[in-house]
Amino acid sequence: MLDDVFHALADPTRRLMVERLTRGPASVSELAEPLQMTLPGVMQHLKVLDDAGLTISEKRGRVRWRRLNADAMAAAETWIGERRRIWNARLDALQQLLQADAPPADEP
Amino acid sequence: MLDDVFHALADPTRRLMVERLTRGPASVSELAEPLQMTLPGVMQHLKVLDDAGLTISEKRGRVRWRRLNADAMAAAETWIGERRRIWNARLDALQQLLQADAPPADEP
Numbered sequence: 441m442l443d444d445v446f447h448a449l450a451d452p453t454r455r456l457m458v459e460r461l462t463r464g465p466a467s468v469s470e471l472a473e474p475l476q477m478t479l480p481g482v483m484q485h486l487k488v489l490d491d492a493g494l495t496i497s498e499k500r501g502r503v504r505w506r507r508l509n510a511d512a513m514a515a516a517e518t519w520i521g522e523r524r525r526i527w528n529a530r531l532d533a534l535q536q537l538l539q540a541d542a543p544p545a546d547e548p
Numbered sequence: 549m550l551d552d553v554f555h556a557l558a559d560p561t562r563r564l565m566v567e568r569l570t571r572g573p574a575s576v577s578e579l580a581e582p583l584q585m586t587l588p589g590v591m592q593h594l595k596v597l598d599d600a601g602l603t604i605s606e607k608r609g610r611v612r613w614r615r616l617n618a619d620a621m622a623a624a625e626t627w628i629g630e631r632r633r634i635w636n637a638r639l640d641a642l643q644q645l646l647q648a649d650a651p652p653a654d655e656p
Contacts, residue, residue, distance in 0.1 A: 446558035449628070450551050462634040510639070513632040517625055520557070524621040526570040531618070 444492035445516045453477070454485050458494065458508065465498075465507040552600035553624045561585070562593050566602065566616065573606075573615040 448454050457471050472482040486506060489495040493512040498505050556562055565579050580590040594614060597603040601620040606613050 442563065443558050443560060446554045450554035450558060452551060455550065455627075458631055462631045462638070464638060508631075508635045510632050510636055513628050513635075517628040517632060519563075520621050520625040520628075523566055523570045523616075524618050524625060527616045527621075528618055530570070530572060 441493065441512075442516060442519055444488075445494060445512050448488050448492035448494050449516070451485070451488075454489055457485060457489060457506075461495065461506060461508045465505045467503050467505055471506065549601065549620075550624060550627055552596075553602060553620050556596050556600035556602055557624070559593070559596075562597055565593060565597060565614075569603065569614060569616045573613045575611050575613055579614065 449458070453475060456474070460466055460471060460474070468479075468482065468486065471486065472479060475482060486495065486497075489506070490497050493509055495506045496509050498507070557566070561583060564582070568574055568579060568582070576587075576590065576594065579594065580587060583590060594603065594605075597614070598605050601617055603614045604617050606615070
């Protein structure tokens with residue numbers, strides 16, 4: 441699942457679509473509007489977002505809407521965040537160790 | 549830059565390498581050790597991580613080490629996090645609006 445989420449976010453067009461969807465659900469034509477792209481191209485990007493679980497597709501009447509799925513975004517954010525925090529904690533501990541070993545600084 | 553970071557994280561082998569590097573810098577052979585993979589394959593994955601800025605390569609004596617670059621991780625985490633928070637704030641506002649419109653629940 442993380443494979444698909446990160447792969448989906450690796451493309452600037454798809455990140456633009458996510459960006460648009462943070463402002464609310466959108467139809468395919470609304471998502472296509474700012475893009476210089478054929479409809480099949482747009483649909484292909486949407487399929488990648490849907491398959492990754494980043495977007496949820498819903499049909500109301502004759503129009504298909506997409507909305508963001510915060511859970512998939514949270515999963516990716518958490519994966520990076522946890523690893524970054526472990527590494528930062530390690531760096532902090534190392535820095536404290538170096539400061540403890542250093543001779544005391546002269547008073548000004 | 550986000551293209552490269554997300555692309556790098558979309559592969560489970562590369563995420564395993566990042567995972568290993570949260571425990572401290574590692575040589576190529578240390579990173580290769582848990583993987584069922586040829587050395588050229590390992591080097592290729594490391595190049596993707598280096599190019600994305602997720603890892604920093606440093607040569608000490610005859611050994612080349614990799615360490616994590618928290619800045620690249622923070623950039624990706626922030627991109628997802630900000631968008632998730634905007635979307636969640638929208639959902640919360642919508643829910644409050646729905647609750648304000650709903651008739652009061654009966655007392656038990």
